[in-house]
Amino acid sequence: MFIQRANGEDILEAIRHFPVTAVIGPRQCGKSTLAKHLMEDYPSGTLYLDLERPSDLEKLRDAEWFLSSQKDKLICIDEIQRKPELFPLIRSLVDEWNKPGCFVVLGSASRDLLMQSSESLAGRIVYKQLTPFLWSELPRDISIEKYFERGGFPRSILATSDKISFAWLNSFIATFLERDMLQWVNFTPATMRRLWQMLAHVNGQTVNYSSLGNSLGVSNQTVKNYIDLLKSTYMVDMIAPYISNMGKRLVKAPKVYISDSGIVSALLGIRTFTDFSGHPAFGAVWETIVLANLRGTFPEVEIYFYRTAGGAEIDFVVQINHQIIAIECKASYSPTLSKGNYIAIKDIHPEHTFVVTPSSESWPMSKGIDVVSLSGLIEKLSLITSI
Structure with a gap:
C-alpha cells in the first residue's frame, strides 16, 4: 500500500x-x-x-x-x-x-x-x-501513542507489531553504524553508538561537548565532529538559540535532538508507550515529534529556542512572514505554562503563542495563547505562511 x-x-x-x-x-x-x-x-x-x-x-x-x-x-x-x-x-x-x-x-x-x-x-x-512520515500523512487508525514509540520511519510505524517495530529500529541503528558510516573517515562505530545513546538521554537539552567528551574519553572536537556527522545524515537535529536585544543573559549553546522518536525509544531500550509515559525522556520526545513535523512541513522556516540564565524558556521560536511565533510543547492533555514560560513570552513579544499537546482538541488558554493539537498547530502555521 x-x-x-x-x-x-x-x-x-x-x-x-x-x-x-x-x-x-x-x-x-x-x-x-x-x-x-x-x-x-x-x-x-x-x-x-x-x-x-x-x-x-x-x-x-x-x-x-x-x-x-x-x-x-x-x-x-x-x-x-x-x-x-x-x-x-x-x-x-x-x-x-x-x-x-x-x-x-x-x-x-x-x-x-x-x-x-x-x-x-x-x-x-x-x-x-523527504522526512520519515509526518503525523498528517499517516492513516487515521494509527494512534499518537504508536507514533510516540515507533517514530515515523515507514518500516517501523507500519510494522505489524511492537516487537517487529523495535527489532527493525535496532537493526536500522546497527546497519547505520556498521555499514553506512564506513564511508566517512575517522569514524569509530563503538564510540558513535555510545555517543548516540548519550544524546538520547539528553535529548532536547543544550549540548555540552566537554561533558560528552569526558564521558567518552575523546576530545571535545571529536564529539563535535561526530554530532556534525549525525546531523549531516539526518539522525540528529540542532536548534540555535533565539538571540534578542533585551540585554538578558541568554543560553547560547544549541539544543540537540534525536531526529525521530522511534530512534530515541530504541536507543533508550523503550519498547512500549506505557514504558515511555513514565520515563524522564517523555516530555523531550514530544518536543522531538513536534520539531520533526515542523521541519518536514516548513523546511525553509528557521526554528530557534529561547532560554535565559534565569530560567525563562520557550521550546521553539519561529519567524513566518515577519511574524514571531512561540511554540511550547506539553506532553499532557491538561497543559499549564510555568512562570518561566510566561516570562519568556513577555521577553519575546510573539504575535501568537501555541501550546501544542498530544490531544486531538484545541482551545484558547488566554489572550494570545492557544492550546492546539499537533494537526492544529500545522494548520494554523500553514495559514500564516499563506498570508
Whole structure:
C-alpha cells in the first residue's frame, strides 16, 4: 500500500521544470518508494539505478556511454552520495540535452554535503527534502501513542507489531553504524553508538561537548565532529538559540535532538508507550515529534529556542512572514505554562503563542495563547505562511 506524501506533488512539479531534482533525507524514510511511484506514469519512460546494487554499479562502469544512451528517459539514481564523481557528467549531459526532467537523484547525505559535490550543477538542480512520515500523512487508525514509540520511519510505524517495530529500529541503528558510516573517515562505530545513546538521554537539552567528551574519553572536537556527522545524515537535529536585544543573559549553546522518536525509544531500550509515559525522556520526545513535523512541513522556516540564565524558556521560536511565533510543547492533555514560560513570552513579544499537546482538541488558554493539537498547530502555521 502506497501512502501519499505531503510534498509528492511538489517534487513532481520540480521534475517537470528542472533538469535535475535531488530528493534528500535519511535512509529508509521512503525516498525510493516515492520516486518509483512518481515515475510510474512519467510520459517519456524511466530508468532506476540503485548504487547499492552491484548490477547497477556495473552498468555505470562506463557511465558516460551508458547514461548517454538513456537520453529520452527520466533517470533516477539512488544513493547518489556513494558516487559523487557522477555529478560533473550529469552537468555535461543536462547541458547537452537542454530539457527538464533529465535526472532524479536520491541521497541520504545532507543538502550541504551534496552541494559540495554538485557545485557544477548550480542553476540546474533543485533540492527537495523527504522526512520519515509526518503525523498528517499517516492513516487515521494509527494512534499518537504508536507514533510516540515507533517514530515515523515507514518500516517501523507500519510494522505489524511492537516487537517487529523495535527489532527493525535496532537493526536500522546497527546497519547505520556498521555499514553506512564506513564511508566517512575517522569514524569509530563503538564510540558513535555510545555517543548516540548519550544524546538520547539528553535529548532536547543544550549540548555540552566537554561533558560528552569526558564521558567518552575523546576530545571535545571529536564529539563535535561526530554530532556534525549525525546531523549531516539526518539522525540528529540542532536548534540555535533565539538571540534578542533585551540585554538578558541568554543560553547560547544549541539544543540537540534525536531526529525521530522511534530512534530515541530504541536507543533508550523503550519498547512500549506505557514504558515511555513514565520515563524522564517523555516530555523531550514530544518536543522531538513536534520539531520533526515542523521541519518536514516548513523546511525553509528557521526554528530557534529561547532560554535565559534565569530560567525563562520557550521550546521553539519561529519567524513566518515577519511574524514571531512561540511554540511550547506539553506532553499532557491538561497543559499549564510555568512562570518561566510566561516570562519568556513577555521577553519575546510573539504575535501568537501555541501550546501544542498530544490531544486531538484545541482551545484558547488566554489572550494570545492557544492550546492546539499537533494537526492544529500545522494548520494554523500553514495559514500564516499563506498570508
